[in-house]
Amino acid sequence: MSATTVKAPSTGGSGTGPSRAPRRPLGKHPLGVLFSLPYAVYLAVVFAYPLGLAVWISVHRYFFAAPGATADRPFVGFANYATVLADPQVRRAFLNVGEFLLINVPLTVILSLLIASALNKAVRAKAFLRVSYYIPYVTASVALVAVWLFLFNEGGLVNKILGPLAPDPSWLTSSSLAMPIIAVFVTWKQMGFFILIYLAALQNVPKELYESAAVDGATSVQAFRHVTIPATRPATALVVILSIIVGANLFTEPYLLTNGGGPDGASASPVLIMYQRGIEQGHPDVAAAIGVILVIGVLLVSLISRRVTEGNQ
Secondary structure, three states: OOOOOOOOOOOOHHHHHHHOOOOOOOOOHHHHHHHHHHHHHHHHHHHHHEEEOOOHHHEEEOOOOOOOOOOOOOEEEOOHHHHOOOOHHHHHHHHHHHHHHHHHHHHHHHHHHHHHHHHHHOOOOOOHHHHHHHHHHHHHHHHHHHHHHHHHHHOOOOHHHHHHHHHOHHHOOOOOOOHHHHHHHHHHHHHHHHHHHHHHHHHHHHHHHHHHHHHOOOHHHHHHHHHHHOOOOHHHHHHHOOOOHHHHHHOHHHHOOOOOOOOOOOOOOOHHHHHHHHHOOOOHHHHHHHHHHHHHHHHHHHHHHHHHHHHOO
16 A cells, blocks of 8 residues: 655745745735824824923923023923922812712713613604703803803802702802802713713614513613613713713813802812913913823723723623
């Protein structure tokens, strides 16, 4: 019986192994990289460069100079950060924004999901209700602030309705009520955008899940708890992160509602303090240090919130 000779596959001449495909600097899809290049340039110009410049300013003794003039801006290391951390107004501003987030983020998630679930069902005037919730988001903040001042100032409509039960000092002049009122205002204003996010997520939830829950005898509340909430968890993670970013950048509302963070800094935000230190008082180096600390804080809180909201996936 003759032996059959089996030839080994060719290895490309060298005999050391299979030949490797040539490396491509732009990857397997260079056309996709080319299409994404304009957005990458946009990110570099609008986000990366300003952030890098802010870091550079924060470690130098920086001040504004006339156009074309040369000025000595010496390196001071972490001196600006030490100044920021030792400033009681800055520390209080970070505590204020923490209080804001503790109120705003849960309210935003809960109310947006509940309203989106209601709007997702077959109800009358669905289109009208969706537009109604979205109108405050696209309306200018100055116009909405005027409405809330009419409602919550000392002689406003809310105090007239409450009569002797109205708080004294009033809502926006009370150190304990000013920031909660601002948090509720921002929740109401931004809710339309987050409702749209949840509506998009609810469109992808299979109806068979609700039908199975109904067959098993689940009530509407149980179906919401065991079907809607788990199915919209990725959208919830996005809503939480966006709410944190919005809260960290709080500026317009305390600036307009409480005349620049009053009373006595009870509603001041880090961004408002940045504006006061950098523009009004001419200390952009200190303002840049506040901004860098704020960015680091937002990143840490966003990472923690993402782990919490997506931890069970």
